[in-house]
Amino acid sequence: MIVRTAHYIWGGWGAISVLLVALAAWEWAAGFQSELILPSPLDVMAHLSQLLADPEAWRTIGITARRALLGFGLAWVVGGGLGLLAGRTITGAVISRPLISVLLGTPPIAWLVLALLWLGSGDGSPVFTVFIACLPVLFLQCMQGSRTLSLQYHDLAHNFELNARQRWVEINLPHILSYVLPATITALGVAWKVVVMAELLASDEGVGAMLAVSRSWLDTTGALAWILTTVGLLLLTEYLFLEPIKRHIERWQVRE
Amino acid sequence: MTVFNTEPAMRLHRVGFRYGLQTVLDNIDLALFAGERLALVGPSGCGKTTLLHLVAGLLSPWEGQCEHRFQRIRMVFQQPRLLPWQTTLNNLTFGLRALGIDPRARQAAGRSMAERFGLHADDLAKYPDQLSGGMQSRVALGRALIVEPDLLLMDEPFSALDIGHKARLYDDLVRLTETRTSMMMITHDLLEAVRLADRILVMAPSPGRIVAEIRLGLAAALRDDLYVHHNGAALMQNPTVRSAFNLPSSTAVSVSSHTETDVLITPVDSMNANPTPNAGVTGC
Structure with a gap:
């Protein structure tokens, strides 16, 4: 376990190196542009550290995180649950597939307009937009996981007289998780992007709303600082929380 | 020859099975005794796996009865x-x-x-x-x-193995099932059946049915390679076995006429099946 964790952390150096190269390219490009168009990464970092020293900024981040995680959590429960049910029968899969295609093909901005009409400009609109954007991703993968359960393992479970709970723990859950975990990471990324967009257009609180303020003041440095905050939070959530869980659960698929 | 004096622990009476309109098994009568090792041999598609799945309770017979007294049936599938x-x-x-x-x-x-x-x-x-x-x-x-388990079902569990691995697993299996485990196995390999079974049932296809019963004398633990090859060759010369596998009647295999074999081959028509159900039994 310790070796695996050390290996995982050491493996992060590759990703960090790539990010540093990207920062160098940004620094190089900023040398040719005014601060209004593209401020240097150092200026943005300085602005960011100032921003994070202010408790109000953390409250703003908290509001955005709450909305993103609430919408994402609802989508996980509803989309995952319905996906598992739909995957149990061919009829369920056939009926739901076109509906999911419609949901996947509808841009989140369209849902946001409807959400504003239905729910107003509070928490409801961003949460609903995140929910509806994440739902089809999770639904589809849960349905696929449920549909692809091998009949071979059903026979095995029957022969070894597993009860319903044991069937879930021993056979169904590990198989379905191998579909659900990648979808969870994808949906979480979608949630962060969509919540910022929704707040930009439909809220006066949260990171998206702060981006709107920066835009109105032509504060590119401030806007980039907020963007870095959002991306940083997403990366932290993914690599410090979700990815280790995914690696632990899918360790049987990992070959070192 | 191993003698089983008790009542059969499992009995199939006139069992039939269909996949859609296709009859896969027809009129299967068989009895299995506690502690007995039974091998099913026959060509591909003669319904051996279907029969094993019926015994395991993974399928239900279309007709006939399948009853047993086993408490714990476990199966080794064709793929692990x-x-x-x-x-x-x-x-x-x-x-x-x-x-x-x-x-x-x-x-x-x-x-x-x-x-x-x-x-x-x-x-x-x-x-x-x-x-x-x-x-x-x-x-x-x-x-x-x-x-x-008191009944071990095996569906060609050794088909993907080399002869060294097979030999070791045969020994393991004979040793571990020596006491009270009954065994019912499917194999394409007559030598494997001769190595492991007390009794071999030969099946023929279209529809799947039992055409011959072969009893072996020596206890499985005492059989050596010579015994297995000699008696396997004798089985290969039997017209009923050759017919079941759709082999031509003439053969290049020969067993010396003066050498006695340890097999008793009975065509299925003359088998004395007793279909009377027992009290206190469970359906397959």
Whole structure:
């Protein structure tokens, strides 16, 4: 376990190196542009550290995180649950597939307009937009996981007289998780992007709303600082929380 | 010859099975005694696997009756069907978890079974796709035997193995099932059947039916290679067996006319089947 964790952390150096190269390219490009168009990464970092020293900024981040995680959590429960049910029968899969295609093909901005009409400009609109954007991703993968359960393992479970709970723990859950975990990471990324967009257009609180303020003041440095905050939070959530869980659960698929 | 004096522990009476309009099994009568090792041989598509699945309760007969007194039936499938997300040790102890055995006891039993099948301590932490085909087969067999079944069903469990692995597993199997485990196995390999079984049933296709019964005299633990090859060759010359496998009547295989064989071959028409159901039995 310790070796695996050390290996995982050491493996992060590759990703960090790539990010540093990207920062160098940004620094190089900023040398040719005014601060209004593209401020240097150092200026943005300085602005960011100032921003994070202010408790109000953390409250703003908290509001955005709450909305993103609430919408994402609802989508996980509803989309995952319905996906598992739909995957149990061919009829369920056939009926739901076109509906999911419609949901996947509808841009989140369209849902946001409807959400504003239905729910107003509070928490409801961003949460609903995140929910509806994440739902089809999770639904589809849960349905696929449920549909692809091998009949071979059903026979095995029957022969070894597993009860319903044991069937879930021993056979169904590990198989379905191998579909659900990648979808969870994808949906979480979608949630962060969509919540910022929704707040930009439909809220006066949260990171998206702060981006709107920066835009109105032509504060590119401030806007980039907020963007870095959002991306940083997403990366932290993914690599410090979700990815280790995914690696632990899918360790049987990992070959070192 | 091993003699089973008791009532059959399992009896199939005029069992038939269809997939859609196709009749796969027709009029199957067979009895299996406690502690008996029975092999089903026959060409591909003659319904052997279907018959085994009926006995395991994975399918239900379309007609006829299938009754048994076994308390614990476990099956070794044609493919090992190990759970890819579980380690070797957890695959071995799968059946014990299903029975609710506590973790310490099942770990000990799993390690003991692994040792009996020649699996090293290092192998226990590996996942199935890190094991060779032979090791996977051993784990699958160990998984079934660890719960001490009173009927072990096996569907060509050794078909993918080389002769060295097969020989070792035959010995393991004979040793581990010597006491009270009945066995019913499918094989394409007549020599394998002669090596392991007390009785062999020969099946023919279209529709699947039993055409001959072969009884072997010597106890399985005492059979050597010479015995197996000699009696296997004798079976290969039998017209009913050749007909079941759709082989031409003339043959290049010869068994010296002065050498006695240890097999008693009975065409199925003259078998004395007793279909009377027993009291206190369970349907398959």
